[in-house]
Amino acid sequence: METIISLVFLGFLLLVFIVILFSAIRIVREYERLVVFRLGRAIGQRGPGLVILIPFIDRAVKVDLREQYLEIPSQTCITRDNAPIAVDFLIYSKVVNPEFSVIQVQDFAGASQGIATTTLRAVVGDILLDDVLAKREQINQVLRQKLDEVTERWGVKVTSVEIREILPPREVQEAMNRQLSAERNRRATVIEADGKRQSSIMVAEGSKQAAILTAEGERQAAILKAEGFALALETIFKAAKGVDSKTMALQYLEALKALGASPATKFVFPMEFTQLLKPFMAFTEAASGDKGSSK
Secondary structure, three states: OHHHHHHHHHHHHHHHHHHHHHHHEEEEOOOEEEEEEEOOEEEEEEOOEEEEOOOOOEEEEEEEOOOEEEEEEEEEEEOOOOOEEEEEEEEEEEEOOHHHHHHOOOOHHHHHHHHHHHHHHHHHOOOOHHHHHHOHHHHHHHHHHHHHHHHHHHOEEEEEEEEEEEEOOHHHHHHHHHHHHHHHHHHHHHHHHHHHHHHHHHHHHHHHHHHHHHHHHHHHHHHHHHHHHHHHHHHHHHHHHOOOHHHHHHHHHHHHHHHHOOOOOOOOOOOOHHHHHHHHHHHHHHHHHHHHHHO
């Protein structure tokens, strides 16, 4: 009986030793740290790797160093021009000082959400509605800077703030839709007018080129015609230079013969016509002289 009791007692002691051993040995991952408190006083951070604690004296709080995100639900904010808008966004942050994240703040997620909502209302309250809708990236930067100033004392770094959605009032949305439709119509009208202008320019340019080509063709034709006329005159002049006075006299006789064959009874000759008959008269006298000498 005593042996059984002894075995049970030894087994109990072994179980307690195993429990104490497991509570004293911790395996800390690369992205984790242990903030150790010894008798209630922080003695620093431990890890990564194997960490041995003093049972019943040391207490450890595990801290995750990976970047976390906090989803802030939709918040109603009033802009500078008194327009209510609904905004929801995400906060990305990571612990840079594990001790401060445990000692300086009790619930980092809850505290961050409260700071984020109040900061958002303060930032949006200083901006007009049009700027809130158009300058989302700028608002993200301002929110990140202001949140980072607050969370720095908690050992937490806010890496990014991203606004997911901004919902203006319904009447503002309808006005924006009408404005967008008007802008699209204006752009379509401008594009159509620009197309017509380009078409008119191209047609005018084509007409201009056609007129230029027509004028150039007429000019070339006139040049060729003038050159042909000059060539003809030159040919006639060369031929005329080869005609002697006897040939001209025969041409005059042929002309007189034609006049005599006409039914007219009166002929009017200009005074200059006698000058044309002089060669013929000289030729006739010469012929009479030749006949007289032969007798």
